Amino acid sequence: MNTGMRITAFAAALAATFGTAYGVGAAVGPAAPDREPAAHAEHGSPASSGHGGHADTVPAGLQISQAGYTLDLETPRVTAGEKSELRFTVRDRDGRRVTSYRREHGKELHLILASRDLVTYRHLHPVRATDGTWSTPVDLPAAGTYRVFADFTPATAGAGNLTLGADLAVSGTYQGAALPGPAATASVDGYTVTLRGDLRPGKASELTLSVSRDGHPVTDLQPYLGAYGHLVALRSGDLAYLHVHPNGEPGDGTTAPGPDVSFTATAPTAGTYRLFLDFRHDGTVRTAAFTVHAGKTAPAGTPEPATGEEHGDDGHRH
Known part of the structure; x- marks a missing residue:
């Protein structure tokens, strides 16, 4: 794009099928690995639903709700180049804020932000208030649509690891960026x-x-x-x-x-x-x-x- 375009609103959601959503999943049901990792398991492979151990066919991060949990992004829009506070909660099937999590690698929840062009990336560790509201400062350099990934495991018996995703709109003057080419x-x-x-x-x-x-x-x-x-x-x-x-x-x-x-x-x-x-x-x-x-x-x-x-x-x- 040769000239900037002022972005004032973005699509709030994309279809949760593999061909139209966001990143490391499968157009068909993901294949199981030939062998398990030597130590830690992969997060983000289709997670167990927590009901009978059946795996979901939709890759992780493409759904805002899964296995009875929903990512509620309370800050759906920020401004490029400005410091903002991103706030969100995870709610259970009854709409209650989740306040109890299992620690994974020292943290209750890992938050990933990525721009759709995959040029901007953040790995954040937000702070949880006693009421279950999570918050973290963000300062994103470029306008566009970003994906927010919440990677967590509820402390409920039988619950598996989940990665829920939601779209974040970053307003400002948008200039598209090409995906960097492959290199070793x-x-x-x-x-x-x-x-x-x-x-x-x-x-x-x-x-x-x-x-x-x-x-x-x-x-x-x-x-x-x-x-x-x-x-x-x-x-x-x-x-x-x-x-x-x-x-x-x-x-x-x-x-x-x-x-x-x-x-x-x-x-x-x-x-x-x-x-x-x-x-x-x-x-x-x-x-x-x-x-x-x-x-x-x-x-x-x-x-x-x-x-x-x-x-x-x-x-x-x-």
Whole structure:
């Protein structure tokens, strides 16, 4: 788009089918992995409904309501470039605010924000009030439609992990951005992260991300939320969500603190995915981003992803 367009309103919801919604899901029912990850399970694969253990066929993050829980986004619109407070609640099937959660990697709830073009990314940890209302400061740089993902596990007996999604409108002058091309390396704040392995549709595969700085391997990564790295994948075009935890964890006697962080992941279908790796070093959390193709050959000569930005402990940017 050559000229800016003032955005004053956005569509509040998209269809919750795989072809029209948001990121790492499947046009048909997702295939089960060939093997389980060595340590942590994937979040964002179709979650158990909590009733008889049957899996939902809609990929995680595409629905605002699932298994009797609803994401109530109380701040549906913010302004680009301005600090705002994002507020939301999770409600049960009776409309009551949920106030009890199981901790996953040190937090009751993980909040992911991503722009539809997958250029802007945030991993936030909001604060919950006693009445069940969650809040977090946000400062989003560009106008457009964003997806808010709440990744949590209710403390109700039999409840499984859920990722609910809702649209957030960010008003301002909109300029569309192209998805960065696929590349095996990404740079952020002087660090270089190299990706080895292929993301495969319908089959579990190992992805290894190696962190270096100034040409030297980083061998003293610091634990962040109980792991040396966290990986979120979003599929381009619908932003269905997959949160993959690494194989191994700090203190298990076998997992080294870098330079390699490995993950076992499954792409339910062929497509283009954006991977976001969070890692911590020298007290700062940083995010390296990659564009990859599952079940396709990446075009030759494509550019590297854009350089990321420095992050703080409570939320980080890309």
